[in-house]
Amino acid sequence: LSPSSSGVNTSSGSFPKSHSSQYSEISVTHTPLSVDQSPDSGILPSSRFRFVSWQRLEESDVKGDQLSCPRVREGPSVEDLFLRKDDIPLERGRRKRREEEGQRWEERLQENWENCVELNLSYQDLGDPFQQENFSRILRRLIRVERLQLINNSLTDLSSICLPRCRSLNLHRNHLTCIRQLPKLPALEHLCLSENSISTLRGLGALGTSPLHSLTLRSNPVNYIQDYRAR
Numbered sequence: 001l002s003p004s005s006s007g008v009n010t011s012s013g014s015f016p017k018s019h020s021s022q023y024s025e026i027s028v029t030h031t032p033l034s035v036d037q038s039p040d041s042g043i044l045p046s047s048r049f050r051f052v053s054w055q056r057l058e059e060s061d062v063k064g065d066q067l068s069c070p071r072v073r074e075g076p077s078v079e080d081l082f083l084r085k086d087d088i089p090l091e092r093g094r095r096k097r098r099e100e101e102g103q104r105w106e107e108r109l110q111e112n113w114e115n116c117v118e119l120n121l122s123y124q125d126l127g128d129p130f131q132q133e134n135f136s137r138i139l140r141r142l143i144r145v146e147r148l149q150l151i152n153n154s155l156t157d158l159s160s161i162c163l164p165r166c167r168s169l170n171l172h173r174n175h176l177t178c179i180r181q182l183p184k185l186p187a188l189e190h191l192c193l194s195e196n197s198i199s200t201l202r203g204l205g206a207l208g209t210s211p212l213h214s215l216t217l218r219s220n221p222v223n224y225i226q227d228y229r230a231r
Contacts, residue, residue, distance in 0.1 A: 069120045074134040113141035122151035122170075136161070139183075150174070158183045171196065179203035185210055192216040201231055 119142065126132045135153070139161045142148065147168045155174040161183035163169070168190040169183075176182070176196040180203035185191075188210040199221040207215075222228060 069122065071124065072121060072135055072138055073124055073126065073131045111138070111141075113138055114143055116142055116145050118147045119145050120149040122149050122153065124153050126153055139163075142166075157181045179206065182206075188212055190214045193220065195219040198222045199225075201225075201228075 121135070121138070124131070124135060126135055139158070142163055144165055145163060146165050148163065148166055149170040151170055152173040155171065155176065157176075159181050163183050163185055165187055166183075166185055167187055169185065169188060170192045171182075172192050173195040176193065176198060178198060178200055179193075182191075182203075185207070186209065188207065190213060191207070194216050195218075197220065198217060201222060217223065225231075
């Protein structure tokens, strides 16, 4: 995990606050996103621990589901990069990998994604296959999430993901090309797909089994097909 995790617990009925300095005022759902700078507002005031991942804090009981916008851009370690180039003897490399895996497991026990109900994983800048793999791993653990924001993550295919309790999903500004690339969403009520690359309505029937109330497809190529609104 990159050293830029920040946020506080948000147990209210609104989307978690965004802690991106560049996008703190952008919200597709027209809900103001702000940063709480109060020193007594929670376990992780952003002014003090803005660039520190929560696993690195000493004497802290913070869990992943207590963060407003955790950064999950985990990439290869220095040892992994060396192992790619065969610069480290095999046995030494295996020993280092075992030690690193033990530490990584301890950190993942703190993530607690299974208990997340509201989560904002926007603007993750997933530029390495390691980061994309870690992002998918976290999405698969969100078995209780109800409101999820995945804005501007360059996502192309989430069809292997299942979000059984998700009622509101925001996929604004990604790289989806069709509705079939969505996760499995049996409880979905509100879906935002604005500013993607969706050019066809094929696969829309898959959402017919969900209690869908609202669907946003603005700024997609599909807006310009004949009888778009009627269909």
